[in-house]
Amino acid sequence: MSREEYQIPTGSASASVGGGAGAGAGGSSSYNAPAVRDYTGSGADGGTMYYMCGDCAVRVPLEKGAAIRCQKCGARVLYKERTKRMVQFEAR
Amino acid sequence: MPHKPPTKEELERRKIVGINEETITDVASSDYPLHYPGEEHSWDIDAFRRGFSIQFHHNDPFEASFSLIGIDASIANAFRRTMIADIPTLAIETVFINNNTSVIQDEVLSHRLGLIPFKGGHEGLHKFLKWWRKPTDETLVNSSYYDYNTVSLRLEIQCEHNDKAAPGETDPTKLYKHAHVYARDIEFCPVGRQDRYFSGADTIAPVNPDILIAKLRPGQEISLSMHMHKGVGSDHAKFSPVATASYRLMPVINIERPILGADAEKFARCFPRGVIGLKKVTAKEAAQEGSGYEGHEGEVKAVVVDPMRDTVSRECLRHEEFKGKVKLGRRRDHFIYLVESTGQWESDAIFLEAVAHLKKRARDLEKQVVNMVR
Numbered sequence: 001m002s003r004e005e006y007q008i009p010t011g012s013a014s015a016s017v018g019g020g021a022g023a024g025a026g027g028s029s030s031y032n033a034p035a036v037r038d039y040t041g042s043g044a045d046g047g048t049m050y051y052m053c054g055d056c057a058v059r060v061p062l063e064k065g066a067a068i069r070c071q072k073c074g075a076r077v078l079y080k081e082r083t084k085r086m087v088q089f090e091a092r
Numbered sequence: 093m094p095h096k097p098p099t100k101e102e103l104e105r106r107k108i109v110g111i112n113e114e115t116i117t118d119v120a121s122s123d124y125p126l127h128y129p130g131e132e133h134s135w136d137i138d139a140f141r142r143g144f145s146i147q148f149h150h151n152d153p154f155e156a157s158f159s160l161i162g163i164d165a166s167i168a169n170a171f172r173r174t175m176i177a178d179i180p181t182l183a184i185e186t187v188f189i190n191n192n193t194s195v196i197q198d199e200v201l202s203h204r205l206g207l208i209p210f211k212g213g214h215e216g217l218h219k220f221l222k223w224w225r226k227p228t229d230e231t232l233v234n235s236s237y238y239d240y241n242t243v244s245l246r247l248e249i250q251c252e253h254n255d256k257a258a259p260g261e262t263d264p265t266k267l268y269k270h271a272h273v274y275a276r277d278i279e280f281c282p283v284g285r286q287d288r289y290f291s292g293a294d295t296i297a298p299v300n301p302d303i304l305i306a307k308l309r310p311g312q313e314i315s316l317s318m319h320m321h322k323g324v325g326s327d328h329a330k331f332s333p334v335a336t337a338s339y340r341l342m343p344v345i346n347i348e349r350p351i352l353g354a355d356a357e358k359f360a361r362c363f364p365r366g367v368i369g370l371k372k373v374t375a376k377e378a379a380q381e382g383s384g385y386e387g388h389e390g391e392v393k394a395v396v397v398d399p400m401r402d403t404v405s406r407e408c409l410r411h412e413e414f415k416g417k418v419k420l421g422r423r424r425d426h427f428i429y430l431v432e433s434t435g436q437w438e439s440d441a442i443f444l445e446a447v448a449h450l451k452k453r454a455r456d457l458e459k460q461v462v463n464m465v466r
Binding site: 084089 | 186189193203205310
């Protein structure tokens with residue numbers, strides 16, 4: 001699968017794309033890559049998508065066909081989550 | 093007419109750049125062959141040795157000031173440019189962002205991270221670490237990072253509500269945990285032999301731990317790793333070892349006719365503090381015929397104390413009462429350097445390194461020229 005292909009931001013199988021290439025030499029690397037973040041929450045059940053509440057920044061699970069509304073504060077503005085892929089930049 | 097060798101005063105006069113109210117004279121040096129009839133002036137190592145000297149004014153780790161006296165502007169400028177653009181330092185070059193939900197954009201955050209100056213053990217930085225070259229084949233990039241050319245850093249930070257905050261608290265730094273991300277939050281991840289060179293006091297850490305990188309609010313997160321490489325200032329300013337390296341020419345103030353009494357005090361105020369001092373006219377000076385001090389015994393006169401502190405503002409030339417009494421100038425071969433280190437090198441070491449670098453480049457050029465002629 002191409003790296004550039006769209007991936008639904010659920011499911012934990014594709015969570016480790018990319019990864020900051022660690023400078024490993026001599027084999028005795030004491031550098032531990034950061035743990036892969038769990039974006040799906042503990043109860044990952046395929047059809048649930050997560051969004052960010054525009055008001056209180058809480059993660060809102062949304063089922064198909066559910067009302068677009070934050071469970072915590074009731075705000076009706078939800079944002080898509082950021083890509084979980086590592087993005088590389090030059091520090092210039 | 094036989095040629096007379098120049099007097100000492102004449103040689104001194106030739107070194108001075110004249111500074112007038114609105115013009116500057118004698119900008120270019122004239123100590124080269126065929127400029128003065130009958131005088132040689134070709135460059136000579138012994139003559140250079142005789143005339144050259146170095147004075148240190150202050151020498152702190154982050155700021156050094158010293159004078160090179162008796163050197164040509166071309167060489168002085170070469171040292172300055174070498175210090176700025178050719179002395180290698182270590183800086184963040186690549187940023188791998190896993191997550192960044194802060195208000196600061198990935199690109200801007202990466203740029204800010206790149207500009208943070210870092211320090212570390214000198215042996216490791218200058219001897220152990222080598223250059224990293226990007227492989228021409230893109231697929232080989234990930235296997236080009238070794239412990240001797242790449243330093244790994246990490247920044248993992250999340251902002252949360254602080255439960256212990258007092259009710260009614262409005263200061264975000266108290267209301268939330270990690271509301272501000274500082275340079276000290278960056279974590280060094282030693283790899284391979286790097287432990288040997290960068291541990292304890294020699295660890296790689298930001299020179300200024302209080303540099304603000306980003307501001308967060310609860311729920312926001314920055315999670316990234318970084319690679320540092322060696323580079324030179326000609327590639328990017330973040331690699332420059334100096335905040336600034338500059339020089340100025342030594343100011344010359346010549347009081348040609350006495351400035352006395354209230355005029356002397358006004359004259360002193362035309363200059364930065366400490367440049368002009370006030371002295372009493374002595375009986376001996378007052379007795380001297382034609383000195384301009386006759387009958388002024390006991391009055392104050394202006395004397396030049398420390399011309400180096402002068403900014404050459406030319407304020408004194410604006411006032412009618414000092415017309416014809418003072419001459420301003422600069423010594424063309426006296427360079428007062430100011431080198432401010434960003435922390436990875438000692439300030440004076442940067443200059444020594446610049447000298448070594450220029451020497452090496454001259455040797456390389458010599459080899460090329462020899463090859464060309466052959």
